[in-house]
Amino acid sequence: AQSVTQLGSHVSVSEGALVLLRCNYSSSVPPYLFWYVQYPNQGLQLLLKYTTGATLVKGINGFEAEFKKSETSFHLTKPSAHMSDAAEYFCAVSHGATNKLIFGTGTLLAVQP
Amino acid sequence: NAGVTQTPKFRVLKTGQSMTLLCAQDMNHEYMYWYRQDPGMGLRLIHYSVGEGTTAKGEVPDGYNVSRLKKQNFLLGLESAAPSQTSVYFCASSVDREATQYFGPGTRLTVL
Numbered sequence: 001a002q003s004v005t006q007l008g009s010h011v012s013v014s015e016g017a018l019v020l021l022r023c024n025y026s027s028s029v030p031p032y033l034f035w036y037v038q039y040p041n042q043g044l045q046l047l048l049k050y051t052t053g054a055t056l057v058k059g060i061n062g063f064e065a066e067f068k069k070s071e072t073s074f075h076l077t078k079p080s081a082h083m084s085d086a087a088e089y090f091c092a093v094s095h096g097a098t099n100k101l102i103f104g105t106g107t108l109l110a111v112q113p
Numbered sequence: 114n115a116g117v118t119q120t121p122k123f124r125v126l127k128t129g130q131s132m133t134l135l136c137a138q139d140m141n142h143e144y145m146y147w148y149r150q151d152p153g154m155g156l157r158l159i160h161y162s163v164g165e166g167t168t169a170k171g172e173v174p175d176g177y178n179v180s181r182l183k184k185q186n187f188l189l190g191l192e193s194a195a196p197s198q199t200s201v202y203f204c205a206s207s208v209d210r211e212a213t214q215y216f217g218p219g220t221r222l223t224v225l
Contacts, residue, residue: 004155102158104155
């Protein structure tokens with residue numbers, strides 16, 4: 001069975017600081033991995049995804065994530081946080097047979113001025 | 114191109130009432146999904162569809178029914194609402210099984 005663990009339900013950083021949101025997954029087959037962002041009272045928007053190929057994936061708004069098979073991780077990073085990055089971030093895994101997404105419990109990112 | 118839309122945006126029900134949530138997509142996607150979002154639990158899949166006329170159960174299907182009579186629409190029904198169904202419901206669609214899922218804006222449902 002597949003699962004996703006997001007370490008830290010709340011993360012707070014200062015504006016301009018590094019953002020690191022952690023995601024570990026469990027999957028018996030090669031996974032497809034996703035990061036979604038949810039702004040208050042809105043739906044989910046795709047930040048980036050990994051399917052195959054290059055393990056460092058770049059997404060929108062300056063975010064990137066690296067697929068590390070040996071560590072079963074897909075951590076999300078951004079070099080310099082901006083106030084507009086404050087949102088909830090969800091990591092998800094899919095093995096592609098039916099494209100069902102299994103979500104982590106989310107990490108709420110706060111950006112302090 | 115509106116993407117994925119959901120109606121209604123908000124609804125308050127009394128225990129035992131029924132209702133239907135409508136999801137519509139104009140991207141000609143084959144796959145559609147219904148999720149519920151609860152605090153601290155992320156999103157959980159209720160039902161999904163891999164094409165017109167087909168539906169399947171997800172992670173938390175009990176108390177819900179779905180129908181996909183037209184490719185662009187995916188309906189989620191609650192026959193007898195319970196307080197445990199108070200949640201935010203999201204619909205999503207994707208073009209095929211390897212593609213990105215696009216989400217609607219959500220429906221906030223409260224069952225009293």
